[in-house]
Amino acid sequence: MKAGLRSSWTRLVPLVHTLRTYRRESMLGGDVNAGLTVGIMLIPQGMAYALIAGVPPIYGLYAALVPLLVYAVLGTSAPLAVGPVAIVSLLVASAVGSMESAASPDYLRLVLVLSLLVGAFQLGLGMVGLGSLTSLLSRPVLSGFMSAAAIVIGSTQVKHILGVSMPRSDFLETLAGLWRALPDTHLPTLAMGLGGMALMLGVRFISRRAGIRLPDAMIAVTLAILATWLFGLDDTGLRVVGSVPAGLPSMAVPVASWHEVRALAPTAIVIGLVGFMQSVAIAQSLARQTGARIDPSQELRALGAANVLGSLFQAFPATGGLSRSAVNHDAGAQTTLAGLVTAGMVALTLLLLTPLFRLLPHALLGAIILIAVANLISWREMVRLCRTHRLDALVLAVTFFATLLLGFIEGIGLGIVLSLAMFTYQASRPHTARLGRLPGTTRYRSVARDARAEVPRGLVILRIDASLFFANVGFVREEIDRALEETPEARIVLLDMYPVNRIDASAVHELEALRDDLAERGVEIWFAAAKGPVRDSLEKSMPAAGLRADVLRLDLHEAVLGAERYLRA
Known part of the structure; x- marks a missing residue:
């Protein structure tokens, strides 16, 4: 019993296992180096993403502290770096901004309530082991949503590059507002924004050529603060962060009315799913490179608790x-x-270094965001799907434009509904193939794909490449009728059931009706090579007199030989 409790404790708190098996000589150096490197990257990014969320930059550092600490204790992915991200920040601003102005004292309160709802949703799903919910958002839906969201994020940051003030609005109104505001562009701000983008792109170029990783955002932040201080750019109208409070975040429980909770709940669900999907996709991709194992349900619990x-x-x-x-x-x-190392670096910044960010220009934070979100637009994915999977390309396109023009909840909701509709359509029309035998062999191939395949006289051999259930058995029956119309001399329809993994009661009932209809036309239906569960369903549900149970257990070639002997008798 103690061993079972210890195993459960280790599974729920993976850091326990990590500490037990930790090898300082081979692991500590890598962890410290990685933690410091990510910390240098996370600090400016966190402050920039707070700008997207509509809260003061210091809250980006708060979001980079406690969630990261909690994930380090409960998470299963070593390289996954938890903290603020652009897409989630935009969803926060969209949901809370529709209820309160960013200048309202209630805005921050609702942001924290939303964070609590997101965590509760993720934690609840994780506690009942629903890590499989990753399948709810297909890749085309996620790609379309994130690409559109990246464009919307970019459009909201252009005002910081131009140095103009604009109220929060939808995408088209934002574009129109930017066009109208162009004559009011503040040139020092524009120079700071474009210069920061050019600097970061240049640093990335040098990093690639030199084969070393340089902290482009931190370099840009440092130089921007120095330039603002040396040349007094804040006196020219350049907007800066201003006074940043020092110290660690204080603890308080977010409170909200039931009406506010109901209004925020849909966005909390979307953020919970999108955030989880993104995290698990990243974690699994990196795990494949190292052979590590990721537990999706534990990841859901870790993110929820964070x-x-x-x-x-x-x-x-x-x-x-x-x-x-x-x-x-x-x-x-x-x-x-x-x-933990990264979180320690963020904590040190909060305690000692916040005065250094007083002269950090908003334009530079906007530039960091524009550089970051450019990589979220899946142009290559769109082109690839158009060439290879047209239906998936349609799902991506609908999700993309719906998110862009209608809103985030509407876009991702429509994408999910459309992808489920596509799935239902495809599942209701399973692939089938009329088979023939290759001369001199025991192998069978599709007669439509291999001209050498020969169909024995009096037989129709049909392979069904899907499980049979209420939604697709009618289509299979139509395929059988079509094959018999093209082969009027056929006396036996032999179904290759090997690809069929399961069959439901509706499908069995429909096959019974088909058997009776074919019998009136002098045609028998045989089932060959059925797997155990399918064979059990057929033997239990269909009257023994109308089912050749012996054939069910034969492989396809043996069943064909048996049918040929039966026809000759």
Whole structure:
């Protein structure tokens, strides 16, 4: 019993196992190096993403602290770097901004309530082991949603590059507002924004050519603060962060009315799913490179706990970030202790270094965001799907434009509904193939794909490449009728059931009716090579007199030979 409790404790708190098996000589160096490297990247990113969420930059550092600490204790992915990300920040701003102005004292309160709801949703699903919910959002839906969201994020940051003030609005109104505001562009701000983008792109270019990783965002932040201080740019009208409070976040429980909870709940569900999907996709991708194992349900619990506890310490919703996780992996992260190092660096910044960010320009934060979100637009994915999977390309396109023009909840909701409709349509029309035997062999091939395949006289051999259930058995029956119309001399329809993994009661009932209809036309239906569960269903449900149970257990070739002997008799 003690061993079972110890195993459960280790499964729920993976850091326990990490500490028991930790090898300082081979692991500590990689964890420390990765933690410091990600910390240098996370600090400016966190402040920039707070700008997207509509809260003061300091809250980006709060979101980079407690959630990261909690994930380091409960998470199963060593390189996954949890913290604020652009997509989630935008969803936060969209949901809360529709209820309160960013200048309202209630805005921050609702942001923290939303963070609590996101965490509670994720934690609840994780506690009942629903990590399989990753299948709810197909890749085309997620790609379309994230690409559209990246464009919307970019459009909201252009005002910081131009140095103009604009109210929060939808995408088209934002574009129109930017066009009208162009004559009011503040040139020092524009120079700072474009210069910062050029600097970061230049640093990335040098990094690739030199084969080393340089902290482009931190370099840009440092130089921007120095330039603002040396040349007094804040006196020219350049907007800066201003006074940043020092110290760790205080603890408080977010409170809300039932009406506010109901209004925020749909966005909390979307953030919970999107954040989890993004994190698990990143974690699994990196795990494949190292052979590590990821537990999706534990990841769901870890992210949920990170957001619940984070909301108590003034953190807006956090999840795994792609670029930071890749850096964490490349820098040598061995365990989630790398996250503790990063969190320690953020805490040190909050305690000692916040006065240094007083002169950080908003334009530079906007530039960091524009550079970051450019990589979220899946142009290659769109082109690839158009060439290879037209239906998936349609799902991606509908999700993309719906998100862009209608809104985030509407876009992702429509994408999910459309992808489920596509799935239902495809499942209701399973692939079938009329088979023939290759001369001199026991192999069978589709007669439509291999001209050498020969169909024995008096037989129709049909392979069904899907499980049979109420929605697709009618289509299979139509395929059988079509085959008999093309082969009027056939006396036996032989169904190759090997690809069929399961069959429901509706499908069995329909096959019974088909058997009776064919019998009136002098045609028998045989089932060959059925797997155990399918064979059991057929033998139990169909009257023994009308089912050749012996054929069910034969492989396809033996069944064909038996049918030929039966026809000759």
